[in-house]
Amino acid sequence: MGLFSSKHAGSGDSKSLLLDVVASRPRLGLHEVGFLQLTPHSVYATLAAHVYGAAAPETAIQVPLPDGWEVLLQCSSLHLDKEGYFAVAYVHRGSHHCIISERGTSEAHGLRAGVWMYFEQPTIQFFLASQFSKAVRRELEALDGSCHSPWFVSYTGHSLGAVIASYRAVEEGTLAVTFESPGARFFIEKMLDTPSSIDEYPITYLRAPNPINTLKPQCGYVIMLPTQQVLLPSGTLFLAPSNPAAAKGEDGRQARRREIESKVPRKPSKAPLSSSAIGLSGNAGPAAVSVATKASARSSASQVPAASAGTIAPATIAALPTSPSAPASSSSTGPGTAVVHAPARWRIPSFRPQEYLRGYLLGGVGMGIPELQQYLAKVEPIIREMLEHTQQVHSIHSLRSHFQKADESGEEEVVLRWPSHLLQFMEFYNTTRALEDPENQDAGVKEAYLGLMRQLYYTEPRRLHCIPTRYLDAKSLLVVQLWRSMDAAERKQWPLSLMDHKALNVIHISNGYLCSDVLTALQSKQYLLRFVARPEVHAMIVQWQRERTGGSSSTGSPQSSKL
The missing domain is CATH 3.40.50 (Rossmann fold)
Incomplete structure (x- = not known):
């Protein structure tokens, strides 16, 4: 490939690496992560x-x-x-x-x-x-x-x-x-x-x-x-x-x-x-x-x-x-501060905007304007109170305290679905409270609420140590795929240090995930983004893309503004 004879290929430390060292695929150790x-x-x-x-x-x-x-x-x-x-x-x-x-x-x-x-x-x-x-x-x-x-x-x-x-x-x-x-x-x-x-x-x-x-x-x-x-x-x-x-x-x-x-x-x-x-x-x-x-x-x-x-x-x-x-x-x-008594279970009144609009447009079927005003009057003070005290956990100083304990503690959850507007949050809150209500513990009722919760x-x-590849940029994925497919002579042509060789050798793709048994997933993501941002690596990727696509190299390019 023209990629490996590029004028950029000899600008790094890899030219001093012996072919036998490159062929052995040296791996990054846990004690070496700090060097990155x-x-x-x-x-x-x-x-x-x-x-x-x-x-x-x-x-x-x-x-x-x-x-x-x-x-x-x-x-x-x-x-x-x-x-x-x-x-x-x-x-x-x-x-x-x-x-x-x-x-x-x-x-x-x-x-x-x-x-x-x-x-x-x-x-x-x-x-x-x-x-x-x-x-x-x-x-x-x-x-x-x-x-x-x-x-x-x-x-x-x-x-x-x-x-x-x-x-x-x-x-x-x-x-x-x-x-x-x-x-x-x-x-x-x-x-x-x-x-x-x-x-x-x-x-x-x-x-x-x-x-x-x-x-x-x-x-x-x-x-x-x-x-x-x-x-x-x-x-x-x-x-x-x-x-x-x-x-x-x-x-x-x-x-x-x-x-x-x-x-x-x-x-x-x-x-x-x-x-x-x-x-x-x-x-x-x-x-x-x-x-x-x-x-x-x-x-x-x-x-x-x-x-x-x-x-x-x-x-x-x-x-x-x-x-x-x-x-x-x-x-x-x-x-x-311990709470010694059980708080009252308060629920936001149920409201279906689709039902209201359908009833209003069809002429009086469903909730009328007075009912809507009454509903908003009930909800507004509670939402205002929530907003005031949300600041306690929304505060960046509260968030920062999590990272002071450990940068990646293993206690976090990855979000698959999340409420995306106020009405969804209100429905989410209602459903959460309903699932805590002893009156809703019958199997059928509980499963219905669980189904709604899973949608919200x-x-x-x-x-x-793993992250889905859909959260990786195209250039980073391309580097990992190329690195795994190249032989030692081709890998030696890349402008890389021994530490880069070690890092790339512990990162791989498996079943739609980017994985490493040494780096965390977030460390791997950051390393790859920094790696492909290097001018010499970027130039090699662009050249390779042009050779593969006949002149086009748009893959993974930054987005252009509409304005």
Whole structure:
């Protein structure tokens, strides 16, 4: 193939590798993972929190920067902080990684007011974000002068910032790790031409369904974090429903995980970490709330960290055989607030908009306007109360506490179905409460509610070492497929170091999954995205695609904007 005689092929370290070494397919060891300098998701969570403090240094919680990370550029220095937009670019010089953190809306009611507008029409924030990204890349080009090592740029954001970050990542064809997004799928589909890669680049972390993260359909690889139950002043208990479709208890959870993992053969991995229920103390939201110390059967609890005294001064480190940072330890270890009485089971009144519209149009059959007004009058105070206290778990500081315990604890669930607008959330909440009602435990009735629940919401234990290939970009998949099919002489022509050879040799595709018995699935995904972003590797892939397609090389290209 012309690919392996490319002018780019001799530019790496592989030319110094002996053919016998390449032919032996050396494998990465667990002790060598740090040499890849992959960025933990705890860093993304910390930077998604840090940008709030950077925007409001006198009023917002100040979070220390992770070790080795420093501020490169703030949008305010370019006068791009208009119409509520704010973002900061952070760099880790040792790993040549830049993360652009998009600030979200910091107040629940403001989020709800703004989201409905921008989902219908694009706002200036998305165009300001585009200009800031261009400025950051220019700054990176000038940062190291003649240094040939390329910078990898990825995105993070929380809440509305998660939507902006996901949009930028899909358009540029890079990684985004986001938190508590209100749902970005419809907006990205509206803004970009043929967004076939909409699920390939974002990784989205959510708490249990709530009025914010169910506003619109989600996109990307969606992971649900363990979430606590919150007892509202009205007696409403919400935010951590047990999954009725899941097996009960830890034994059931482990059996369910084993059933899922048996679908793809691989070497056994470390057992998931266990954790106990921890109380939620109120410095991350508008008011303190009581928390049930008994977590749901399928999720563990999390903490809200205390506010940090200030930020650590920017620092620069040389390349080290460790990941670009380590998560900070949490200092909040206080006991939770126990609920000694069972809360009342409150349910949102049942409402079928289809029935109402059909009855209204056909002339008085079904619910009339007075009934609709009465229904909304009943629902509005409860939804408002939920929104106020959703901030307790929607807060980026609450989410960050999960990663302070462990970057990939094994307690997360992968989302297969999720409520995607307010009425679906209300139906989900009603169904959850109905399944807890002793009057609905008859087999037929219970199965009916379970069927409805599965249509609205379903999760499975996340496999730490495998990820479905539909969440991988085309170039990454192409590299893995080529690497497995090439002989030693062809592999030697790639511009790779010995560490790259080792990493690629522990990644494979099996039954529609990308798997590794050394790297976690999220580490494999990040490594491959960084690998294909290298100019010399990108050039080889483009050349190979042209040879295969007779001149076309559009596979896996970043999306173009409609605007």
